[in-house]
Amino acid sequence: MKRTRIDFAPPGLRRTLFRAPPRLVFFLPAVLAVCVPAVFMTQRYLEQEQELKDLQAALAVRSAPPPVVVAAAPKVALAPAQVSAVNAAVLQLNLPWRDLAAALGDATPASIALLALEPDARRRTLRISAEAKNSDDMLAYVARLQAEDWFTSVVLMRHEVMQEDPNRPLRFQVSVGWGTP
Amino acid sequence: MLRRTIRRFGQTLRLGIASDGLALVRVNRLFGGAPVLLAEQRLDLFAPDALGLGLRALFADHAPAGWTVSVVLADELIRLWQVTPPPGATRMGDLEGAATLRFQHLFGAAPAEWVIRADWDAARPFLASAAPLNLLDGLLLAADAHRFHLVELRPQFVASLNRWRGARRPGAWFGQVHGGVLSLAAYDGAALAAVRSSPIPAGADRDWLEAHVAREALRVGVGRPERLQLCGAAPAAWGSSPGRLKFACSLFEENAGDGWSDLARLARTGAAT
Numbered sequence: 320m321k322r323t324r325i326d327f328a329p330p331g332l333r334r335t336l337f338r339a340p341p342r343l344v345f346f347l348p349a350v351l352a353v354c355v356p357a358v359f360m361t362q363r364y365l366e367q368e369q370e371l372k373d374l375q376a377a378l379a380v381r382s383a384p385p386p387v388v389v390a391a392a393p394k395v396a397l398a399p400a401q402v403s404a405v406n407a408a409v410l411q412l413n414l415p416w417r418d419l420a421a422a423l424g425d426a427t428p429a430s431i432a433l434l435a436l437e438p439d440a441r442r443r444t445l446r447i448s449a450e451a452k453n454s455d456d457m458l459a460y461v462a463r464l465q466a467e468d469w470f471t472s473v474v475l476m477r478h479e480v481m482q483e484d485p486n487r488p489l490r491f492q493v494s495v496g497w498g499t500p
Numbered sequence: 501m502l503r504r505t506i507r508r509f510g511q512t513l514r515l516g517i518a519s520d521g522l523a524l525v526r527v528n529r530l531f532g533g534a535p536v537l538l539a540e541q542r543l544d545l546f547a548p549d550a551l552g553l554g555l556r557a558l559f560a561d562h563a564p565a566g567w568t569v570s571v572v573l574a575d576e577l578i579r580l581w582q583v584t585p586p587p588g589a590t591r592m593g594d595l596e597g598a599a600t601l602r603f604q605h606l607f608g609a610a611p612a613e614w615v616i617r618a619d620w621d622a623a624r625p626f627l628a629s630a631a632p633l634n635l636l637d638g639l640l641l642a643a644d645a646h647r648f649h650l651v652e653l654r655p656q657f658v659a660s661l662n663r664w665r666g667a668r669r670p671g672a673w674f675g676q677v678h679g680g681v682l683s684l685a686a687y688d689g690a691a692l693a694a695v696r697s698s699p700i701p702a703g704a705d706r707d708w709l710e711a712h713v714a715r716e717a718l719r720v721g722v723g724r725p726e727r728l729q730l731c732g733a734a735p736a737a738w739g740s741s742p743g744r745l746k747f748a749c750s751l752f753e754e755n756a757g758d759g760w761s762d763l764a765r766l767a768r769t770g771a772a773t
Contacts, residue, residue: 325628
């Protein structure tokens with residue numbers, strides 16, 4: 320039959336020890352005879368394991384290949400003028416040509432002849448030289464450029480009638496600016 | 501200090517507490533031997549500060565400082581009942597709630613003034629017990645004051661159940677005779693069905709026992725047992741083999757009435773004799 324576990328005594332170590340079968344005390348010498356050497360052996364094992372780890376670490380340090388020294392790249396001294404030229408070139412290379420060409424192609428009708436495109440990457444502006452048959456076509460072209468979202472500012476810089484040309488075309492220059500990509 | 505420890509090796513004190521007195525017994529758990537009655541103190545436990553004064557008088561010649569002490573509470577001081585776990589009980593709180601409700605239903609007392617302990621079992625009916633809170637507090641204070649280690653505090657019937665659990669047979673009812681009261685643990689197969697106590701009338705013989713057991717079986721609603729196993733100072737005439745009798749009755753303690761008083765026998769309940 321199983322034990323009836325009703326006990327009003329406060330729980331504690333003494334109560335737990337008291338509940339252990341009393342005859343267990345006769346096994347205490349045998350338990351100690353096993354446990355005490357086991358404790359010492361465990362301690363010795365841990366010490367030896369630590370020694371082995373130290374030895375392995377020392378060996379690893381000794382046998383490791385010498386560290387590869389990466390030679391630092393020599394510093395190239397550049398003059399301020401060269402630096403600004405390089406930066407200008409980089410800016411030029413980073414020019415959004417594809418978007419610029421697409422926006423310009425959309426805005427330029429057949430009545431306008433583009434003569435030159437002069438981008439300024441640092442100022443984010445583009446100077447357009449073009450010819451139109453008359454001033455109406457020119458103004459319509461400027462209005463179409465202003466309607467393009469890609470351009471932030473469109474300014475008509477100058478215009479003149481080419482007298483020496485028999486068709487007397489209107490040559491003009493427009494400066495457009497674009498925003499940050 | 502070392503000599504005292506060696507002298508006490510394996511020994512423990514057992515303190516019996518009844519409504520009419522206290523008794524102190526020394527037993528050796530390790531090497532066996534007969535328990536030694538150290539002191540007895542008659543008192544009225546329900547008088548103010550009776551426990552503290554009684555323990556002081558009891559320990560006057562046997563200071564318990566440093567000893568481990570097992571306390572046996574007389575069954576008249578505590579409440580014992582059987583609890584059926586609620587169906588689908590999954591938490592300890594379910595069992596505690598069921599035990600408390602059953603306690604209130606059976607005894608009508610406020611649970612706040614009692615401490616309930618039980619042999620918790622979520623699958624089968626289990627035995628629960630309640631002891632008065634002020635009695636337990638008094639014992640803890642006495643343990644502090646007299647510097648002994650309170651390691652066991654059990655009702656007498658529980659101590660008897662555990663003492664004889666190795667000798668008990670499955671399905672047999674278990675009984676305890678003490679102070680003219682017969683306490684019975686009725687089993688239905690292996691499951692505890694009820695715990696009931698009844699006074700034993702003067703001159704109660706085997707016929708009375710058989711009638712009483714038959715009555716209790718009817719009250720509890722279980723079959724009559726094939727065997728009844730009794731501990732305590734049961735009359736020798738109750739012991740018998742089945743023969744023409746309705747059930748076998750075996751007595752665990754043939755010499756229970758060996759000159760020890762009820763108080764002393766209470767204190768030694770649960771100890772190997």
